[in-house]
Structure formats: C-alpha cells, structure tokens
Amino acid sequence: MESDKSPTGIATVYYNSACPVCDAGIRDQRQRMQACNINWVDVHSQPDAVAEINGELEAVRERLHVRHANGDILVGEQALAALWSETKGRRWLAWLTLRMGFLTRPLYNCVAKYLYRWNRRRGHW
Template sequence: MTQENVVTQNEVVVYFDGACPVCSSEIAYYRRQPGADTCQWIDASNCAETDLGPGLTRAAALKRFHVRRPDGTLADGARGFGVLWQALPRTAWLGHIVSFGPMPIVLDFTYRGFLAVRPLWRKTPSELPATSATPVDTTNEHAGEPRPVQSGSGAFGALVRRL
C-alpha cells in the first residue's frame, strides 16, 4: 500500500467500486456516519493496484464489495457489509445480526441479485476520470453497456436508514 494508505492494526478497510453510482452513493452515506473516520475507504476503480493489499485483485474488488478486517482477512458481499456495519456505532447492532447464523447466506443471495443488475449503472472506462492511477480492468462482469442514472441511495443504506 502507498504511504498514505498504510492500514493501522484496528482499522477496517472498505474497497468499493467508485465507477458505480449506486455503490458510490452507498459509500458516501457510510462515510458520513459517526465512526467512519476509523475506516479506510479505497475506490478500487481509481487506486494503485498495491492499495488493494494482499489477496485482492482489482477484478475481484470491482466484482463484489470487499472489506479487510483489522486482522487482515477479507470479507466480501453480505459478510463484508456485516463487518462494515459492526465498525460503525449506529449500525453495529445490525452488523451483529446479519453476521449471525444463516443471515450472511440469505443476504448474500439478495446481494447477488443486486450484482446482476449493477452493470446497468456502472460507468464505462471512458467515463472514468482521466486521473486514474492505473487502468481499470474491464474484463469483470460489470463492464458492458451501462445506462447512466442519477446517483441515489443504495439498497443497503436505505435498509439501514429505515431500521
């Protein structure tokens, strides 16, 4: 990781697809929450490959939501949201609930449904900022013919706000 992206021992690192308006909106919501300053936020569509750390490729980071726990292990999909929610005081209770028993499996099924429609919103490489540190891998399942939409709040953020 670059000098400014050195992870502290107690820090949760959140990897998100900044080229996806839904994902960006969702992350913006979480970044405004109390406790968000204890997390590190890395836009996988616009970072150096080394910022992804060990065991995570750009293609994987763009394909699914990933979170690196303080112990260095990765959680993705619904489990990743559980780790993030536990790191934020307002949603810690929800993070514990969704991480218990069969909940990660059930929620991951729902998350996969979201991933099936996400390519409709994701920006193409030509729409990404020219200042990108490294080229974006367009071979993942989210590349294709996107339809631009206005950034709105994401599904998981909407769920959290309703609870």
Template sequence: MQKTKNMSHSEITVYYDGLCQLCSREIEHYKKMDGASNISFVDITSPGFDATAEGLDPHKIHQSLHVRDTNGQIYIGVEAFIMIWSQLNMLKKIVPLASFGPVKKTLEAGYFLFAKVRPLLPRKKCSDSPYCEVQFDQKR
C-alpha cells in the same frame, strides 16, 4: 490509491467501486456515520489502485465488495457489509440479526442478484480511471 485516512489498530479497509453510483452513495453515507473514522475507504477504480499489490484478485475485487481486517483477513459480499456495520455505531445493532443464519442467507441471495446486475447499472462520468469503459466478466 485513494484512502480517506491512515490505518490504525482498530480499522478495517473497505474496497469499493467509486464509479458505481449506488455503491458510491452508500459509501458516502457510511463515511458520515459515527465510527467511520475506524474505516479506511479505498476506491478500486482510482488510477493508482493496484489490486495485485494489495494481495487481491483484480477481477474478483470488481465483482463484489471486499473488506480487509487488521489481521489481513478478507471478507466479501455480505460478510464485508457485516464488517462495515460492526464499525458504525448506528448499525452495530443489526450485526447479530444480519449474522443470523436464515437472515444472512437471504441477504446473501439478494447481494448475489445485485452483484449480477451491478455492471448494468449507470456509472459515474469518468475520465481518469483505467476502468471507465471496462465491463467485468461475471464468470470469473
């Protein structure tokens, strides 16, 4: 399992699809931001990653972004993004807006659509991940 740093008391863990070009670009952007040292990034397509060992559903983890907080609580989709943004100094200011009911519902609708088309998006060239050629069933 690939992590960018060790866990400390103030961190969250982000589980992302490293073969998804768009997802990887966004994560790389986050990694450069002030506050990223509070986040451990885990590529769920790395050869050593085992979702079950992390207490995560191996199918659902590939359908939506997941974040675990220091208490072990899992956040999925828009909730996961809000957790990430809350750690990044430049994005903290959008957390209240993103958490506001109507805005959050709109973000959730957009993320739901993105999650449905994401398996159709181009993926990075791959040779060592067990997920190189796997298409994930969206109905699980």
C-alpha cells in the same frame, strides 16, 4: 494512505466509486465512520490497489471487500456486516446479516451482480 491501525479492526475498505449506487452507499458509510481510522480505497481511481488483497479488479468492482488489520479479507455481505457492526445505529443490520446469511448472501450477490452488469452496460468504468 492512512495508517492501518483502526480501533474497529477494519484496516481498509475496497470499493468502486464508478457505480453510482455503491458510491452513494460508501459516502454515507464514510460519514458515519469518520472517527474510525480506516483506509478507503476506490478501485476505480486506484485499480492497482487490488494487489494488496491478491484480488481481481472485476471482483472488487462487483463486491465490496474489507481487509482487517490482521489481514483477513471479507467480501460482499460479510464486508457490509463488518462495517455495520462498527457503526452506531446500524449494528442491528450487522446482527441480522450475520444471522440470516442464508437469505442475505444470495440477496447481496444478486443485487451486486445486477448492479455490476448495469454499470458495465452504462459504461461507468
């Protein structure tokens, strides 16, 4: 694994590549954040890594998790906002997500739950 030192403060991103939609989003985000020293942990290929955040595998499969260098854990739309806030051209998405949480949180949770169930039915694990 790479160093946990990141100029963004984001040390590690935990995601699920078994979900084709999530995988595409993470591949794009990784490309945009190449200059950042961030650990990208795919819980599909490294399921034991969830222990690093005292998480449950199914929770991380369903929702994006970000661990900051100081140990703080962000989940779901907050995790996305953390990534976007450090991404040129996407900072406005972070701003909008953080200010419209009363809308973005339920929307993210609904989409995440739907994708999680869809992936389970399709056998993407």
